[in-house]
Amino acid sequence: xxxxxxxxxxxxxxxxxxxxxxxxxxxxxxxxxxxxxxxxxxxxxxxxxxxxxxxxxxxxxxxxxxxxxxxxxxxxxxxxxxxxxxxxxxxxxxxxxxxxxxxxxxxxxxxxxxxxxxxxxxxxxxxxxxxxxxxxxxxxxxxxxxxxxxxxxxxxxxxxxxxxxxxxxxxxxxxxxxxxxxxxxxxxxxxxxxxxxxxxxxxxxxxxxxxxxxxxxxxxxxxxxxxxxxxxxxxxxxxxxxxxxxxxxxxxxxxxxxxxxxxxxxxxxxxxxxxxxxxxxxxxxxxxxxxxxxxxxxxxxxxxxxxxxxxxxxxxxxxxxxxxxxxxxxxxxxxxxxxxxxxxxxxxxxxxxxxxxxxxxxxxxxxxxxxxxxxxxxxxxxxxxxxxxxxxxxxxxxxxxxxxxxxxxxxxxxxxxxxxxxxxxxxxxxxxxxxxxxxxxxxxxxxxxxxxxxxxxxxxxxxxxxxxxxxxxxxxxxxxxxxxxxxxxxxxxxxxxxxxxxxxxxxxxxxxxxxxxxxxxxxxxxxxxxxxxxxxxxxxxxxxxxxxxxxxxxxxxxxxxxxxxxxxxxxxxxxxxxxxxxxxxxxxxxxxxxxxxxxxxxxxxxxxxxxxxxxxxxxxxxxxxxxxxxxxxxxxxxxxxxxxxxxxxxxxxxxxxxxxxxxxxxxxxxxxxxxxxxxxxxxxxxxxxxxxxxxxxxxxxxxxxxxxxxxxxxxxxxxxxxxxxxxxxxxxxxxxxxxxxxxxxxxxxxxxxxxxxxxxxxxxxxxxxxxxxxxxxxxxxxxxxxxxxxxxxxxxxxxxxxxxxxxxxxxxxxxxxxxxxxxxxxxxxxxxxxxxxxxxxxxxxxxxxxxxxxxxxxxxxxxxxxxxxxxxxxxxxxxxxxxxxxxxx
Amino acid sequence: xxxxxxxxxxxxxxxxxxxxxxxxxxxxxxxxxxxxxxxxxxxxxxxxxxxxxxxxxxxxxxxxxxxxxxxxxxxxxxxxxxxx
Numbered sequence: 001x002x003x004x005x006x007x008x009x010x011x012x013x014x015x016x017x018x019x020x021x022x023x024x025x026x027x028x029x030x031x032x033x034x035x036x037x038x039x040x041x042x043x044x045x046x047x048x049x050x051x052x053x054x055x056x057x058x059x060x061x062x063x064x065x066x067x068x069x070x071x072x073x074x075x076x077x078x079x080x081x082x083x084x085x086x087x088x089x090x091x092x093x094x095x096x097x098x099x100x101x102x103x104x105x106x107x108x109x110x111x112x113x114x115x116x117x118x119x120x121x122x123x124x125x126x127x128x129x130x131x132x133x134x135x136x137x138x139x140x141x142x143x144x145x146x147x148x149x150x151x152x153x154x155x156x157x158x159x160x161x162x163x164x165x166x167x168x169x170x171x172x173x174x175x176x177x178x179x180x181x182x183x184x185x186x187x188x189x190x191x192x193x194x195x196x197x198x199x200x201x202x203x204x205x206x207x208x209x210x211x212x213x214x215x216x217x218x219x220x221x222x223x224x225x226x227x228x229x230x231x232x233x234x235x236x237x238x239x240x241x242x243x244x245x246x247x248x249x250x251x252x253x254x255x256x257x258x259x260x261x262x263x264x265x266x267x268x269x270x271x272x273x274x275x276x277x278x279x280x281x282x283x284x285x286x287x288x289x290x291x292x293x294x295x296x297x298x299x300x301x302x303x304x305x306x307x308x309x310x311x312x313x314x315x316x317x318x319x320x321x322x323x324x325x326x327x328x329x330x331x332x333x334x335x336x337x338x339x340x341x342x343x344x345x346x347x348x349x350x351x352x353x354x355x356x357x358x359x360x361x362x363x364x365x366x367x368x369x370x371x372x373x374x375x376x377x378x379x380x381x382x383x384x385x386x387x388x389x390x391x392x393x394x395x396x397x398x399x400x401x402x403x404x405x406x407x408x409x410x411x412x413x414x415x416x417x418x419x420x421x422x423x424x425x426x427x428x429x430x431x432x433x434x435x436x437x438x439x440x441x442x443x444x445x446x447x448x449x450x451x452x453x454x455x456x457x458x459x460x461x462x463x464x465x466x467x468x469x470x471x472x473x474x475x476x477x478x479x480x481x482x483x484x485x486x487x488x489x490x491x492x493x494x495x496x497x498x499x500x501x502x503x504x505x506x507x508x509x510x511x512x513x514x515x516x517x518x519x520x521x522x523x524x525x526x527x528x529x530x531x532x533x534x535x536x537x538x539x540x541x542x543x544x545x546x547x548x549x550x551x552x553x554x555x556x557x558x559x560x561x562x563x564x565x566x567x568x569x570x571x572x573x574x575x576x577x578x579x580x581x582x583x584x585x586x587x588x589x590x591x592x593x594x595x596x597x598x599x600x601x602x603x604x605x606x607x608x609x610x611x612x613x614x615x616x617x618x619x620x621x622x623x624x625x626x627x628x629x630x631x632x633x634x635x636x637x638x639x640x641x642x643x644x645x646x647x648x649x650x651x652x653x654x655x656x657x658x659x660x661x662x663x664x665x666x667x668x669x670x671x672x673x674x675x676x677x678x679x680x681x682x683x684x685x686x687x688x689x690x691x692x693x694x695x696x697x698x699x700x701x702x703x704x705x706x707x708x709x710x711x712x713x714x715x716x717x718x719x720x721x722x723x724x725x726x727x728x729x730x731x732x733x734x735x736x737x738x739x740x741x742x743x744x745x746x747x748x749x750x751x752x753x754x755x756x757x758x759x760x761x762x763x764x765x766x767x768x769x770x771x772x773x774x775x776x777x778x779x780x781x782x783x784x785x786x787x788x789x790x791x792x793x794x795x796x797x798x799x800x801x802x803x804x805x806x807x808x809x810x811x812x813x814x815x816x817x818x819x820x821x822x823x824x825x826x827x828x829x830x831x832x833x834x835x836x837x838x839x840x841x842x843x844x845x846x847x848x849x850x851x852x853x854x855x856x857x858x859x860x861x862x863x864x865x866x867x868x869x870x871x872x873x874x875x876x877x878x879x880x881x882x883x884x885x886x887x888x889x
Numbered sequence: 890x891x892x893x894x895x896x897x898x899x900x901x902x903x904x905x906x907x908x909x910x911x912x913x914x915x916x917x918x919x920x921x922x923x924x925x926x927x928x929x930x931x932x933x934x935x936x937x938x939x940x941x942x943x944x945x946x947x948x949x950x951x952x953x954x955x956x957x958x959x960x961x962x963x964x965x966x967x968x969x970x971x972x973x
Contacts, residue, residue, distance in 0.1 A: 039903065046905040049960065057953060081963045085901060088914070098960070100903050146905070152920060153905045161905040163895075163919070168945040169956035176954075275963060286911055821961075 106407025494864025
């Protein structure tokens, strides 16, 4: 497995032909989408201070006002002052800020991160534990990242650019939130949790990656577009007015303030839309008679209509959902706000236009491609540790296809076929696509999905509909979820199973049940826990040997048996979950008090009915906090190596293992070599001393080969982990559950972890996902991997994640498509929750690493998301290259 | 004072480095000097209610933090400075 030649790649099957195999030919995007994408490629991530300026100004003016009203007025001020921009050729208007890839800081959540480096507050913040994840994260060096300051532009976090004229204002506005932000207030109170010092140590050692309460308090959920599509903005304002009159003066007065707050916020959204309409008219005034002028005028008229009314057409409806998507993104720092089953939500509008003859398939594709570009333009401003280390610059807007209707029949439709087609012709990272696989889905639809995956976009991912439905029934039936309603689910974020509801859309007197999200963020809580690092701390009696920090009190155990080791590991893990749950609950409580959601709350059933925002459990379903893990396979392989080599065959003592781990098995560290892949590591002069133990470690049984010895360890872990999470209660007093996605955390978390007993070296990445094999260790083919991965019941967890890399020649042509579909089907039938693919020749990735300019548009799948290769950090690039490449199925 | 495209109402920003002239449709940058078609956009620094007290920072109506380069096209209190 370990090779020193730089060109080596992990292959299963024969080696590929000498020349690099290109991906399959695909149709090109429309000229409009092509031009928009070219403009996107030129654009850098840029931040502006308009929104935070006006938000903060209004907030200060209203000191003493009821907090939710103050928040509503601040949001309104932010929206109505945003400078409108309309780009030539656009069919869908509006964006987060006045740049193509615009975003802005939200100091009311956390002000510490984006202070200028020389600023005193920033220095203070740097000394606390919570920025540690930032220091071990690498951002991508190319694409749209502003990696260094140039001229009048200052780089922040290696990704965002800000004009120097705005920098002093950014610092001044941030200072206004010191001791008032969600971060600071939460921090003040979380210190009252007994064992808080352990939490601080867990963060500093990067055993836990980040606090969700102030970094990304919303997201990893499915939006619900029903109310604007059905009622329009004026209709919602009328609902609020009526409800205010009904509840004013009666007990539970918070309802009055909620309706009033929504009412205020809606007027800000109206003004924002109207400002963009005005800008479209201005742009039209600068054009001669012709197509561009007509398009600007149509856009202006459409926006003017939608500022008041529900949509009249498919184009209107698409514009409307985009407006509300951006509106939610502008109320909080959010990643993973998924549009959900958009093809089913918009189908009634599309079908009506098609039947009338006012729309055709060609125009639909063009509009859907424009939608892809708009979603790809979304950026999220957060710290480097979050944006780089967790998200890899991605924003996880997952659009789901297929699944079942309310009555249990296939939900796939013609519009979804066109969404897949637009995903093929206009391959962009957003929205990523997922097929909710069910045996009832038509073969033609599934083959279309395969055709899309094959071109190398990494989407659609394939997700198991019955497994997800079972998970939802297990975890939400106590809140009243029925099987019918469970079928409305969708993926929130990269891979979080999220509850939905069917809403009755009345179009011309005919009712259509449309699905949409009906729960707040389904992935907040304990994020992420590094399993290999916790094993390291267990082996070293509660110490982090990298920093010298004591994480937990000494366990005092000699770990003389495997059972003792296993029990001690679980004790430490439980302690980490306990303390992090409590501190996290406090942070989220600070969030809901200081920065309650209004836009997203208005959209989510049943907040408008109940008169409560999502922080007050206004949503229909609220069991949404979880415990996320990272590095499952590295943990399992490590336990297997110790079980065999120390406790079973007694080849080495545990002390010998400890010394070998500290010596990194006689290799240089990943930080020294500059590569985070096990393939490229370099021995030191001491290598011979550790050669034997390293060889035994590498040769110990590895997950992914259908071997009971190691699969049994995974099964024990999963059965215990999924069950133990239910003992902990969320802020909403609901049981928590297990979530198993690595996103990009296996890079930075690996970077701070010593060598592990499975032979992995210090600083290199962990295994990705949760049931992916460690690169190069799955030697018995895909079906053996599937058997290993499904040795436990996936419906016990919110998700599981399996990534595979396949050489393009293996799935070539129509026969290749059939073979590919059978492979996916086999995994789904075994009960696997999720599988996603990179169809790529790894040598192309290596070439792209050295010549990024030649590969600006190259897309790869990481762990739940697709991203431009050049925008990934090196840790993750190395890991994707190292993954086993299947040369035969 | 030299004005740049960043001060122009015909400037369409793409990112912090570059943009498009709405008038000529040509690519340009925020630091390019005004051309003969240039017209100022409403910004705090062009407002009679704005007072600058240090580099890149000032006050609006003598009380509230403001900064010179903020676009004030949607500000209800904006009033062109009389010499502009």
